[in-house]
Amino acid sequence: xxxxxxxxxxxxxxxxxxxxxxxxxxxxxxxxxxxxxxxxxxxxxxxxxxxxxxxxxxxxxxxxxxxxxxxxxxxxxxxxxxxxxxxxxxxxxxxxxxxxxxxxxxxxxxxxxxxxxxxxxxxxxxxxxxxxxxxxxxxxxxxxxxxxxxxxxxxxxxxxxxxxxxxxxxxxxxxxxxxxxxxxxxxxxxxxxxxxxxxxxxxxxxxxxxxxxxxxxxxxxxxxxxxxxxxxxxxxxxxxxxxxxxxxxxxxxxxxxxxxxxxxxxxxxxxxxxxxxxxxxxxxxxxxxxxxxxxxxxxxxxxxxxxxxxxxxxxxxxxxxxxxxxxxxxxxxxxxxxxxxxxxxxxxxxxxxxxxxxxxxxxxxxxxxxxxxxxxxxxxxxxxxxxxxxxxxxxxxxxxxxxxxxxxxxxxxxxxxxxxxxxxxxxxxxxxxxxxxxxxxxxxxxxxxxxxxxxxxxxxxxxxxxxxxxxxxxxxxxxxxxxxxxxxxxxxxxxxxxxxxxxxxxxxxxxxxxxxxxxxxxxxxxxxxxxxxxxxxxxxxxxxxxxxxxxxxxxxxxxxxxxxxxxxxxxxxxxxxxxxxxxxxxxxxxxxxxxxxxxxxxxxxxxxxxxxxxxxxxxxxxxxxxxxxxxxxxxxxxxxxxxxxxxxxxxxxxxxxxxxxxxxxxxxxxxxxxxxxxxxxxxxxxxxxxxxxxxxxxxxxxxxxxxxxxxxxxxxxx
Numbered sequence: 001x002x003x004x005x006x007x008x009x010x011x012x013x014x015x016x017x018x019x020x021x022x023x024x025x026x027x028x029x030x031x032x033x034x035x036x037x038x039x040x041x042x043x044x045x046x047x048x049x050x051x052x053x054x055x056x057x058x059x060x061x062x063x064x065x066x067x068x069x070x071x072x073x074x075x076x077x078x079x080x081x082x083x084x085x086x087x088x089x090x091x092x093x094x095x096x097x098x099x100x101x102x103x104x105x106x107x108x109x110x111x112x113x114x115x116x117x118x119x120x121x122x123x124x125x126x127x128x129x130x131x132x133x134x135x136x137x138x139x140x141x142x143x144x145x146x147x148x149x150x151x152x153x154x155x156x157x158x159x160x161x162x163x164x165x166x167x168x169x170x171x172x173x174x175x176x177x178x179x180x181x182x183x184x185x186x187x188x189x190x191x192x193x194x195x196x197x198x199x200x201x202x203x204x205x206x207x208x209x210x211x212x213x214x215x216x217x218x219x220x221x222x223x224x225x226x227x228x229x230x231x232x233x234x235x236x237x238x239x240x241x242x243x244x245x246x247x248x249x250x251x252x253x254x255x256x257x258x259x260x261x262x263x264x265x266x267x268x269x270x271x272x273x274x275x276x277x278x279x280x281x282x283x284x285x286x287x288x289x290x291x292x293x294x295x296x297x298x299x300x301x302x303x304x305x306x307x308x309x310x311x312x313x314x315x316x317x318x319x320x321x322x323x324x325x326x327x328x329x330x331x332x333x334x335x336x337x338x339x340x341x342x343x344x345x346x347x348x349x350x351x352x353x354x355x356x357x358x359x360x361x362x363x364x365x366x367x368x369x370x371x372x373x374x375x376x377x378x379x380x381x382x383x384x385x386x387x388x389x390x391x392x393x394x395x396x397x398x399x400x401x402x403x404x405x406x407x408x409x410x411x412x413x414x415x416x417x418x419x420x421x422x423x424x425x426x427x428x429x430x431x432x433x434x435x436x437x438x439x440x441x442x443x444x445x446x447x448x449x450x451x452x453x454x455x456x457x458x459x460x461x462x463x464x465x466x467x468x469x470x471x472x473x474x475x476x477x478x479x480x481x482x483x484x485x486x487x488x489x490x491x492x493x494x495x496x497x498x499x500x501x502x503x504x505x506x507x508x509x510x511x512x513x514x515x516x517x518x519x520x521x522x523x524x525x526x527x528x529x530x531x532x533x534x535x536x537x538x539x540x541x542x543x544x545x546x547x548x549x550x551x552x553x554x555x556x557x558x559x560x561x562x563x564x565x566x567x568x569x570x571x572x573x574x575x576x577x578x579x580x581x582x583x584x585x586x587x588x589x590x591x592x593x594x595x596x597x598x599x600x601x602x603x604x605x606x607x608x609x610x611x612x613x614x615x616x617x618x619x620x621x622x623x624x625x626x627x628x629x630x631x632x633x634x635x636x637x638x639x640x641x642x643x644x645x646x647x648x649x650x651x652x653x654x655x656x657x658x659x660x661x662x663x664x665x666x667x668x669x670x671x672x673x674x675x676x677x678x679x680x681x682x683x684x685x686x687x688x689x690x691x692x693x694x695x696x697x698x699x700x701x702x703x704x705x706x707x708x709x710x711x712x713x714x715x716x717x718x
Contacts, residue, residue: 010133010183018057020175022137023103024130052098053082053134059158059172061086061093065123066104068097068114068367069206070394070401071628072683073621076204077120078127080617084197085131085190087155088171094205097391100369114367115402115512117585117681120617124679132187134178141177142169201620206393217393218365219424221352227256228272229413229423230279233264233433236294236647237507239286241265248283258282259416261409262379263433268417272424291507294647296439299506300337303441306462306502307335313478313503315461316488319496324456328447332535334528336444336707338520340642341437341513342657347395348430351410354420355380360387360411365394367402375404379411398632399512402470403435431657432649435511436642438464438504440483440520444528452536454547456496459487461521464504466512478503482512486521486688491554491583492529492547507647514632515684518584522688523637523695523709526580530696531705540696541567541579548581553675557581557588557610560671565592565608572596574718575605578696580689587613587680591630593666593693597701597718602638602711604666604694612675613682622682623670629686630668635660637691641710 011023052064063082069075075095083093098104098112105112108122135155142160143150152163159168192198209215234241244265246258254274259266265284269275306312325331351364353376360380366372369389377384394401410423425433440463447455465480474481479501488499513519533543541562548554558581562568567577574596581590594606609626616622639658643650651657695706702716 013137013179013181013183015176015179018176020055020134020179022053022130022134024052024126024133053130055134055171055175055178057172057175059089059092059170061088061158061171063093063095064098064104065095066098066106066112066369067119067123068365068391068394068397070114070365070367070397072119072625073204073618074114074119075206076202076621077617078123079205080197080200080202081120081124081127082131084195085128086135087157089158090197090202092158100373100389112368112370113402114397115399117587117683117685121586121614121679121681124615124617128189129187132189133183136184136187137178137181138171138174140181141174145169145174145177198617199615200618202618204621210393215393217347217395218350218352218363219347219395221363221392221422223352223354223363223420226352226420226422227268227270227417228275229259229266229268229410229421230272230276231261231264231266231409231423231425231429232279232282232284233429234286235432236286236289236291237433237509238291239289242285242287245283249278249281252278252281257417259413261412263405263409266409266413266423268413268421272422276426289507289647291647294507294644296339296643296645299439299644300441303337303439303462303504304335306441306504307443307460309502311502312460312500314498315479315484315501316497316499318494319456321456321458321496321498324496325445325447325458327449328455329450330448330452330535332444332446332448332528332532334444334531334705334707335441336524336527337441338439338523338709339640340439340508341636341640342431342434342642342651343396343398343400343513344431344654344657344659345396345398345400348427349400349406349425350423351407352420352422353407353410353414355411355415356418358382358386361390362387362407362411363390363392364407364410365392365397365401366404366407367394367397367399368404371402371404372407375408376411379408380415398514399516400435402512403509427654428652431651431653434642435509437513437519438466438483438506438510440524442487442521442524444524446528446532448532448536452538454494454532457494458497459499459525460502461487461499462502462504463517463520464506464510466510466516468503469510470512482517484517484521486518486582486584487525490525491551492544493550494547508644514629515584515687518582518684518688519633519636522580522582522584523691526582526689526692527695527705527707530578530692530699544579544581553612554581554583554588556673556675557612558590560610560673561590561592561608564610564669564671565594565606567592574701576697576700578693578698578700580692580696582685582688584685584688585681586678587611587682587685588675589685589689591689591693593690593697595694595697595701597698597716600716602694602698602716603664604634606667606669607690607693608669608671609686610671610673611682611685612673613680613685614675614677615679616672616674619672622672625682626670626686627668629684630690631660631665633687633690634666634694637694637709638711
């Protein structure tokens, strides 16, 4: 962590209503999304306050953070780190979401955003230092009150206690006095051996409210005088509204107004169902676009044309791969592809907005309050300082709620009718107007010597760009780093390798999807590696061990998955195992899938998963995220596909964009390996290996290689 002075780290210690409020300046690093593997690089020595700790007179401790809670357990992890280092009572610690402000930027990105599986890993060190600063100020306040040296004093369960244990002050009792203490220049951090919360399985504090229905998600927001809006987006992305026959819904109950909003048309009514019925009945036409003839086949053909392109951008090169391929005795080549995918979050897109009197207030489940602020200000015709954003709990994010399109629509509707409006998309609008995971293709070539050792490895990838829309500055020399992540910087020992890239195009909106480029490149790379192992007549697990022999950390993860997955043990007739290994977001994951083919369909019975994320703040959360990421990736691998005809998305709901059902969920067994610093992410790394592990298991059963997703398109027989 970048060193900061006492003055720059603790910006202020004040008493507000009898509470101790500490404001900290945390080091700001360069954009983590700018490098090929999404790794943060120090870029500037600037600082910005982005962490606040408040200790109430009654001893309750609250931390305000810029990260959103969307089911990944970040609030629980933050609370564990804070409570452990501070010595607070676990039940008295809470974490809340901050309003958009540079003070609450993610220190790795210099912006307020939740994504990239970086919440805990970007904040772990700085949160500990902030908590340790607060702890030492409380200790010194108690020592002064008792007239003794602070040496020997400690904190536990929300109290400062002396060495003998016969005197104690509650945090709230000395909060005001602590605010007057000089903050330590370098607070002493706890020895990890003394942790009582970090590393423990602790129930998440946000779960009871969610289970009991008390938690407030975006769809739960109500404000006085609120109306409701349903939207019909243009069927082809970019199509302008042509004509609207408002008379077509005259007399429909509850209708307040028809409003043109960014991307389409909305009906505002006194109840949402009435708004939805009216917008369905509304006679509206949309203008033609140059993309009215776009199809999935044309998109995939355009991507595959990149295989023959002469102007590919170089993403990575080590050694002379072409020369090494010429020396190979065995040559392996294969093309892989993956489709467009929707996010399909449990909670559809929604936003409540109130515009009036020179201000705009927004309540929205979102991953980027700054993006929400900018979108709302633009539509409302206000300055960003006139916009207030409340981030609710998110019923799933997966990257979709980084985009503020639904916010802009709610603000437009509220501005038009002059009252608060809650806008909710139907599932059909949600699936047909997403910011999709890009379709992608890859061509691999590998050369082996006579002993089955890899001499060279090349990859060419083509996919529409994610970064071109959101972070264009991250594109360097024609390479979108998010499209090649998971294909570059591999841990395998390839003597010569080359990865290049051709940027594809589509009229659809493209965005972040859980694990981003790793989601398709994990499947591509690990699927092809299995093909190379077969060409070398080697066991897939042992072949990977040879390629990772130099990497003890990676070997430990691979071996743990193989052991947990009973690799090599006899299986019932008709079952097979597949293995895959992948590094993403600072974590190493290996998975072994056990599958069978039943009436032409794939049944995944079991997944053994090993993860090294550096440190396990809450093992229960890690296991939950591995299970979540596996079912998310498994759904996509088996069934997920967005297709186009006449420029329009064909899928509309869960009958034709199917999710894995509860009775189809495999048993998932997770092994957590403590690999030491640095800390890795957990929200996304479980997704990339699963498609390859399943595809490789299918080969073990059927002898059929899966090079194209979704797997349901394949005709499989044992």
